[in-house]
Amino acid sequence: MLYMGLYPASRKKTRTVFTFEALDDYDLENLETKASAAKHYDKLTRLTANAFPTMVPNQYRELLVISREWRNLKARQRAGYAYRSTDAIPAGGLALFCPACPQPGVNLPNDWQSDPDRKKYMRTLLADGNFKQDHLKMKYDSDDVPLSDGHGYMVTRAPFEEYLASTSDPVTLEPSCHEHRAVTQQNQSHAHLDVTGIGAIACGRHGCFYPHSVVNFRKGEGQRYMDYAFIQAILYIRQSLLVFLLYDIMCQFWVNFLK
Template sequence: MEDLTSTSADPKPTDHIYNGGRVMTIVHTSGVHHLPIVFCGCSGAAAEDIQLFRVGLYPSTYKSCQTVFTFQLLNDYLLENLECKTSATHYYSKLRRITNFAFPNSIPNRYHELIRVGRQYRNLTELATFGFGHKGKAPTPGEMGFFCPTCPQPGVNLPDDWNKNPNDPTNWKYTRGFVADGNFTAAHQKQARPKDDVWLKNGDSFMTQRGPYLSHLREAIEDNDPRTCHEHNAINNKNVFHRGFDATGIGAIACLRHGTFCPGSVVDFQKGERYGSYPE
């Protein structure tokens, strides 16, 4: 076994045990490291994954874990993805380059673990942000999405007596307007293995719940407007179904004044530019 105190860029041991500790791959902002971790073996000790969480390490799996990510790295990854639009591929390539600038490909590839753990960590931080970290209950539809903080909201940013005089001509300032728009080129192909698609949320924030939305589409009545222009493809192709795609575009409803998306209003279009595709 190589000495773990070696100054080489990748002091990876040839064995899985070192000084009584299990050697694990630890991914941090400073690079990819191999260090021994000794778990508590006392009677009544917490499970290994819980022990890792308590010291700020996120396991890549819950069975025979060999790779962990530090909370600092996951926070940095999500921030770079949000502000710098850094993909998981480029982010992990940077970590490999930090670890071994000359030979980054010699560093273990934990890209797939990073994208899986990153999704889980983002979902957990969102649950904590909206107050569900310790409640033990699931959020209701749209409860994990902020509505426009500037638009009038009774009980939030309006005085208690805002509607005491219904005939007040200045009450117009308390009205809210909405606009619906869509992107009809953001098509999504069907997955080859749909069983591998694990949903962490279903209508909890800005997307509409899948089940009620499909029921709405089955019940929605579409009026066939007369065509006044033979070259207006948006009207001609509004009911066209694209084979091989489970979504032909994406649509959303936003507040008219500030353009902020409304919780529970973002939907995947199923057929062209149908008005009935928008949620009620």
């Protein structure tokens, strides 16, 4: 089936297949138009039977599952892991990193460490949060099965949860940032949400996200969340490069940063 350009919807007694073109078309439409899987499937039913779309067999559930598998396989292929099933994918191994940032062995001279002007090779990191990327609590958490946990831009789930369970944010009675949303959100109720936003580290010059450095917020933009994101970005750099960090609430983040 794969040699014929057909992707099976099940591994046993396959009855439904998706063409590679159909899966690529959904990926592109979702990326460019932000169309949901439901809207895309409605379009397919109209193309199949415009006068009677409700009579088309419903394969929407299969599309949800197979499209995720397809994206994961394409990411593995692009990163070079599609044909090395025995190799463990490292943290952030399926993500793309900024090609213009200084990278020893990639775009820096061999003697860059002996250059007296080390600032030329400095990495600029930008930290910030996004409170529009929230997530409602799921009725059945077991239905959410990750295919690439920690392989992309999000951090690995289990170590991050263990870190949150062992840490807490200090209570700031008088914040130095006046009416800053990142601070005021910490005191709001989010009983219906399990994720209130995301925090990320990006390249300050080119805007590219750092692999394995995007974290979920539980309640406001707590400093422990951004601590974890920043450390993961530093671990991804791995070389002894100078780092310049930009953050809109650095006045508070800097208080205990060195500790």
